Amino acid sequence: MTDPGVPPRPIPLPALLLVVAVGGGLGALVRYGAVVALPVRPGSLPVATLLVNVSGAFALGVLVGLRPHARWLRPFVGTGVLGGFTTFSALALEADHLLAQAPAVGVLYVALSLVLGLGAAVAGLRVAAR
Amino acid sequence: MTVLLVVLGAALGASARLLVSRRIAGERATLLVNVSGSLLVGLFAGLSPRGYALLGTGFCGAFTTYSTFAVEAVQLPRPRAARYVALSVGLCLAAAAAGLGLAAWAV
Numbered sequence: 001m002t003d004p005g006v007p008p009r010p011i012p013l014p015a016l017l018l019v020v021a022v023g024g025g026l027g028a029l030v031r032y033g034a035v036v037a038l039p040v041r042p043g044s045l046p047v048a049t050l051l052v053n054v055s056g057a058f059a060l061g062v063l064v065g066l067r068p069h070a071r072w073l074r075p076f077v078g079t080g081v082l083g084g085f086t087t088f089s090a091l092a093l094e095a096d097h098l099l100a101q102a103p104a105v106g107v108l109y110v111a112l113s114l115v116l117g118l119g120a121a122v123a124g125l126r127v128a129a130r
Numbered sequence: 131m132t133v134l135l136v137v138l139g140a141a142l143g144a145s146a147r148l149l150v151s152r153r154i155a156g157e158r159a160t161l162l163v164n165v166s167g168s169l170l171v172g173l174f175a176g177l178s179p180r181g182y183a184l185l186g187t188g189f190c191g192a193f194t195t196y197s198t199f200a201v202e203a204v205q206l207p208r209p210r211a212a213r214y215v216a217l218s219v220g221l222c223l224a225a226a227a228a229g230l231g232l233a234a235w236a237v
Binding site (some may be wrong): 091095118122 | 133187193
């Protein structure tokens with residue numbers, strides 16, 4: 001096992017792009033599954049995106065806490081899978097729609113995304129540090 | 131079919147995010163991808179279901195990231211973290227609204 005404190009040899013860019021692209025595709029596939037399973041209803045909380053972002057923030061916290069410099073795991077799972085799984089664009093678009101349709105739900109959505117998402121990142125880092 | 135479009139768009143979006151993060155250091159890269167991806171998703175919101183699957187759910191969804199945003203924010207010193215969170219939310223929501231407005235104006 002390599003020393004987790006030492007940055008690894010860089011991966012050549014074509015291989016890195018491939019790893020991140022495959023991971024990103026997989027992560028987005030799971031996110032799409034969540035959106036299909038829990039469709040957004042106008043005026044109500046977008047539960048799928050919220051679950052995706054909160055769980056993805058927790059998982060990245062664990063990965064960064066445990067193996068910050070893992071040569072293949074960090075780009076594949078961190079940049080690829082979790083980057084493709086979680087999303088800020090859907091959060092922004094859904095929040096804009098809600099703020100126009102049901103402002104209180106829109107404010108709640110943004111607040112929950114931040115409190116639960118940032119809390120999950122802290123929790124993931126703490127779990128990894130134990 | 132739709133699933134394949136999401137995966138293809140996401141593979142491109144995640145790769146594009148990687149390229150940005152190699153040129154710009156730290157959380158500024160994440161802010162840039164999140165704000166520009168939010169502008170694009172607003173532009174793409176009115177596309178056909180297949181077009182949105184490829185470019186919105188796929189490309190913009192994977193180009194932007196919440197996980198990196200959250201982990202960066204909780205590791206920054208407090209004043210900088212607060213500014214980062216406020217800028218991310220404010221600029222991304224404004225960018226998505228601007229994208230929606232631009233798309234409505236262009237069509």
